[in-house]
Amino acid sequence: xxxxxxxxxxxxxxxxxxxxxxxxxxxxxxxxxxxxxxxxxxxxxxxxxxxxxxxxxxxxxxxxxxxxxxxxxxxxxxxxxxxxxxxxxxxxxxxxxxxxxxxxxxxxxxxxxxxxxxxxxxxxxxxxxxxxxxxxxxxxxxxxxxxxxxxxxxxxxxxxxxxxxxxxxxxxxxxxxxxxxxxxxxxxxxxxxxxxxxxxxxxxxxxxxxxxxxxxxxxxxxxxxxxxxxxxxxxxxxxxxxxxxxxxxxxxxxxxxxxxxxxxxxxxxxxxxxxxxxxxxxxxxxxxxxxxxxxxxxxxxxxxxxxxxxxxxxxxxxxxxxxxxxx
Numbered sequence: 121x122x123x124x125x126x127x128x129x130x131x132x133x134x135x136x137x138x139x140x141x142x143x144x145x146x147x148x149x150x151x152x153x154x155x156x157x158x159x160x161x162x163x164x165x166x167x168x169x170x171x172x173x174x175x176x177x178x179x180x181x182x183x184x185x186x187x188x189x190x191x192x193x194x195x196x197x198x199x200x201x202x203x204x205x206x207x208x209x210x211x212x213x214x215x216x217x218x219x220x221x222x223x224x225x226x227x228x229x230x231x232x233x234x235x236x237x238x239x240x241x242x243x244x245x246x247x248x249x250x251x252x253x254x255x256x257x258x259x260x261x262x263x264x265x266x267x268x269x270x271x272x273x274x275x276x277x278x279x280x281x282x283x284x285x286x287x288x289x290x291x292x293x294x295x296x297x298x299x300x301x302x303x304x305x306x307x308x309x310x311x312x313x314x315x316x317x318x319x320x321x322x323x324x325x326x327x328x329x330x331x332x333x334x335x336x337x338x339x340x341x342x343x344x345x346x347x348x349x350x351x352x353x354x355x356x357x358x359x360x361x362x363x364x365x366x367x368x369x370x371x372x373x374x375x376x377x378x379x380x381x382x383x384x385x386x387x388x389x390x391x392x393x394x395x396x397x398x399x400x401x402x403x404x405x406x407x408x409x410x411x412x413x414x415x416x417x418x419x420x421x422x423x424x425x426x427x428x429x430x431x432x433x434x435x436x437x438x439x440x441x442x443x444x445x446x447x
Contacts, residue, residue, distance in 0.1 A: 130232075130240025132437075142243075144446045145272055145439060146225060149245050152268040156260070158223035158247050163204035165227070169194040174422050175203050175393035183230040197229045202393070202416065202431055205248045210423035218427070219252030225436075238408070239437065246413070246433030250420070254364070254428060258397050258415060259371045261430050265401060265411060266377060268434070273445030277410075278402045279380055280340075281369070282387030284394045284414070285361030290332060290353060296323065304333065309389040311337050339385035343369050349385055361396070368397060393419040397430070403442060410438045 127133055134142060150160075173181045176199065185197040198204060201224050209220060225245040232240060247264060249257045262279060269277050287308075291301060300323060307316040313334065320330045332352055339349050346366050353359060365383070372378050387398050396415030403410055413432025420427050 142440060146245065148271050148446060149268045149434065152264060152271050153223040153247055156264050158221040161205060161208060161222045161224050163201065163208060166195050166197045167204060169196045171207055172196050172199055172203050175419050183232050185229050185231055199228055199230045201244060201246060202248060206419045207423045209250050210420050210425035214425055219257060220250040223247045243436040244433045245436060246431055248429060248431035250429040251427040255367050255371050258368050258430050259375060261413060261432055262372060263375060263377060265432050266380060274403055274442065276404050277380055278382055279399050280382050280384040280387050280402065281397065281399045282385050283361040283365045283396060284398050285396060286349065286358045286385055287388040289355045289358030289361060294329060305388045308336050308386050311386060313337055336386050341383060345383040364396060406441060410435055
């Protein structure tokens with residue numbers, strides 16, 4: 121009887137006022153997407169396993185709900201939308217004018233331990249901007265996210281903005297395995313100096329490399345943080361990433377959006393397909409991000425197409441945990 125009377129762990133049932141509030145929130149966010157000319161796309165709830173595993177990385181690959189159909193194909197329930205949107209653009213929408221502006225909403229499923237703000241079944245709303253100029257499109261995506269927050273009555277928020285290329289340039293000569301690199305990224309993202317020190321000792325990294333990785337934990341602040349980061353590195357990849365970050369910051373400042381930005385070069389975790397800027401969206405009073413996004417210029421190559429791309433997603437359940445003014 122337990123399976124008949126209980127809701128499975130990590131799922132939920134909404135009814136009454138909760139449903140009305142959620143639908144109102146969806147409509148308000150989509151009104152901003154529509155004003156910026158983003159066209160809705162509805163991808164399938166499942167696809168071939170490889171569609172997701174190639175982009176998400178080994179750590180999140182373990183969270184996939186996978187199954188074999190009657191024809192013997194290995195399939196997976198969608199754990200995110202970006203890979204599906206990328207596949208659709210590469211296979212069906214290549215000939216459309218660029219940049220392509222697409223938006224989506226729907227359930228995603230990941231097998232992970234339910235905790236604050238995170239369930240196995242969750243609802244996402246987001247956008248993808250594909251095929252446009254880098255800094256202009258990065259700035260547009262961030263501006264759309266900010267306007268959507270304001271539309272649902274959230275006036276105080278913070279975007280922690282990093283650049284994956286900076287960290288990649290730092291560690292590309294370290295010779296770390298993918299597993300070791302994942303542990304390093306996790307500890308830096310958590311801002312855990314004790315754990316990071318122990319891991320670097322285990323890996324027997326040189327004093328200089330330890331110094332640089334420790335410094336990442338402090339590279340948080342305003343535009344001056346980018347200048348501080350330049351003094352740490354000499355490799356071309358990291359310096360190019362900082363140039364890109366500085367250009368984006370300047371563009372967002374020109375759009376009068378910089379007051380909501382924090383440069384945070386310890387933002388180094390995310391899906392493996394991120395290649396450039398990466399950001400997480402925080403609201404005071406909530407201990408986890410309400411949204412995230414970034415640039416993924418190589419993802420479409422998995423599907424035979426080469427287009428630069430950037431996007432973001434909101435986690436609806438986390439937004440609903442806030443005292444919103446749904447005007």
